[in-house]
Amino acid sequence: MALQPGRGKIEGRHYLPSTPETISWGALPTARTRPVLSIDPGTTVTIDTVSQEGILEDQGRDPDTFFRGFGVAPSEVLEDARAIAASGIPHRFGRDGAHIVTGPVYVRGAEPGDVLRIDVISLHPRARYGVISTRHGAGLLAGEFPETPAPDLDADARRWQAYRTDTSFCAVERRRGRLFGSMPSGRDTRIRFPLNPSLGIMTVAADVPDGPVASDSVGRHGGALDCRDLGPGSHLYLPIQAPGALFAVGDPHYAIGDGMIGATALEGPLRATLRLVTLRDAAARAALGSLREPFIETDELWITSGFDPDPREALRRAARAAVTFLQTKVGLDRAAAVAYLSSAADFGVGRLAGGPESGYCRIRRADFSEPTPVKARLPRAGFARIVGGTDGDTDRDHDTDRDHDHDHDAGRGGDGDHDAGRDRGGDGDLDVDRGHYGGGDHGGGGDHGGDEARLPEQNHVSDRDRAPEAHRAPERDRDQERDRMRDAPPPQPLETPTDDGAASITRGPAA
Numbered sequence: 001m002a003l004q005p006g007r008g009k010i011e012g013r014h015y016l017p018s019t020p021e022t023i024s025w026g027a028l029p030t031a032r033t034r035p036v037l038s039i040d041p042g043t044t045v046t047i048d049t050v051s052q053e054g055i056l057e058d059q060g061r062d063p064d065t066f067f068r069g070f071g072v073a074p075s076e077v078l079e080d081a082r083a084i085a086a087s088g089i090p091h092r093f094g095r096d097g098a099h100i101v102t103g104p105v106y107v108r109g110a111e112p113g114d115v116l117r118i119d120v121i122s123l124h125p126r127a128r129y130g131v132i133s134t135r136h137g138a139g140l141l142a143g144e145f146p147e148t149p150a151p152d153l154d155a156d157a158r159r160w161q162a163y164r165t166d167t168s169f170c171a172v173e174r175r176r177g178r179l180f181g182s183m184p185s186g187r188d189t190r191i192r193f194p195l196n197p198s199l200g201i202m203t204v205a206a207d208v209p210d211g212p213v214a215s216d217s218v219g220r221h222g223g224a225l226d227c228r229d230l231g232p233g234s235h236l237y238l239p240i241q242a243p244g245a246l247f248a249v250g251d252p253h254y255a256i257g258d259g260m261i262g263a264t265a266l267e268g269p270l271r272a273t274l275r276l277v278t279l280r281d282a283a284a285r286a287a288l289g290s291l292r293e294p295f296i297e298t299d300e301l302w303i304t305s306g307f308d309p310d311p312r313e314a315l316r317r318a319a320r321a322a323v324t325f326l327q328t329k330v331g332l333d334r335a336a337a338v339a340y341l342s343s344a345a346d347f348g349v350g351r352l353a354g355g356p357e358s359g360y361c362r363i364r365r366a367d368f369s370e371p372t373p374v375k376a377r378l379p380r381a382g383f384a385r386i387v388g389g390t391d392g393d394t395d396r397d398h399d400t401d402r403d404h405d406h407d408h409d410a411g412r413g414g415d416g417d418h419d420a421g422r423d424r425g426g427d428g429d430l431d432v433d434r435g436h437y438g439g440g441d442h443g444g445g446g447d448h449g450g451d452e453a454r455l456p457e458q459n460h461v462s463d464r465d466r467a468p469e470a471h472r473a474p475e476r477d478r479d480q481e482r483d484r485m486r487d488a489p490p491p492q493p494l495e496t497p498t499d500d501g502a503a504s505i506t507r508g509p510a511a
Contacts, residue, residue, distance in 0.1 A: 001076070002078055003124065003271055005018070005078070006048075008271075011044070011122055014037060015047075016048070018048050018050040018080045018084065019083065020087040022036040023084060024248075025101075026098060026099065026215050028217060028223055029103060029205045030246075031205050033104055035106035037105045038105070039276065040108050041108065041110065044121065044275045049199070049249060050078065051100070051131070051269045053267040053268075054131060055084060056098060058151075058155070062085060063077050063078070070129070072129060076129070081269070084100060096214070097214040097215030097217075102249055103246070103248030103249060106244035107245045108244070110278045111243055112241055112242065113239075113240070114278050115287075116245045116276060116278060118235065118275070121273040122232050123231065124197075125179065125195070126269040128172045130172065130181060131170070133167050135165050136151055136165070139261055139262045140259065140353065145166070146164065148164040170266055195254045195266075197253065197254055198252075198253050198256060199249050199251065199253070199272060201215060202222050202248075202249050203223045204242070205241060205245070207241035207242065215250065217356055218350075218356045222236070225305070226253075226260060226351045229298055229362070237295040239294075247276060249272060252269055252272070253265045258348040259352045263351070289328030289329030290328040291325045291328065291329070299365075301362050301365060302325065303361065303362050304319075305317075305318055306319070306321060306360075307356055307358050307359070308356070318361040319341060319361055321361070322345065
């Protein structure tokens, strides 16, 4: 059944539905926009978002009629989508932004210069279907797709078929505990791909003097980020530009790929539970360094962003933001940051649909989580040589090694060599890292008795190996330090400081 507004589990402390009174069709909030909800910082809010697909003019602005054509029962059509479509809210198809934007939410105490951290706690699909639309004049392959005649000049909501939009209807299926989108392939088979829900629009009020801000805009305020990494467990940082932040969301996706070449993703309504946290200057600097651009954090990635009508310039700005972050937050110098990004980072784009483009740089957090060794050591001959006995037995072992080498060179062997190997024995295991071999009762006798206790490349014993104990002490200290570093517990994930400087666990039960 559809997740109708206000029904089912509400995880957040506050609840915000999408109604004609709480949404803006095609525009983002500005400092002049009146908030529809006020909350304290650090609390959670559940928002029922509505997709524009199924209610736009090229789909008849009538979700019941549109979805009936795909076999959807009236009970599966969302009541809030039906109410918004039937409202008198003016909307000009092709001129105004397409998206239903819910909000804004006023965060008490948030001021310009602060940073708003949005913790994505959960995203639940509200319908068992979604839509992918390819429209004339939109997308990377505009003019090539859709492969239908151009729209009629007099097309409108009453003659919506005259727009000739190509719509792919996707059912949502559960398979082995996971949700998949299922769509026809154009033949006798179906295509199935995993859902990866995210909110295409997350924004604070844009700092503009006058006029509306189109819902497809992107910038320091956030906006139509269209980033596939903004799923549950992620954190988005946005620099606040107006008192109260005035946060809003929209354009829910069931799945989206980098580039979004057809101008839409798999669009579908989501119930989103978010935590809104205000970071003052010290806490923001601890989390971001000196970076004050939209920034995304997941368990595995740090993601910087850049925006420009030219995709190359958008990626260039994302790269500059990554250098700033690695320099001022992680501690790399600028040359090292560029070298690292060139060899290890991944760059992508949110969409390639014309207009403002978003570029992203994805940095693996694990690359910066290992402790730095005291001193880098290069492999050398005999690095993993066999060393036996305890510290107190070192001189005796060296004498035995010398005797063994002499016997080996002379072509002699015997029980003495075998016994020496057994004296150094342990449990019979080979520990390559420590360079120890426990002899146990391995075979003896023969001309090379005891030689099987040596790795092939270690039969040569250098003068360094025969050095007195005093000369070997520094080397043993380095080995012990290496063992200590190896046995140390793994580093803990980075935690994001809260406003008071304390670390905050940002995943878990909604507060």
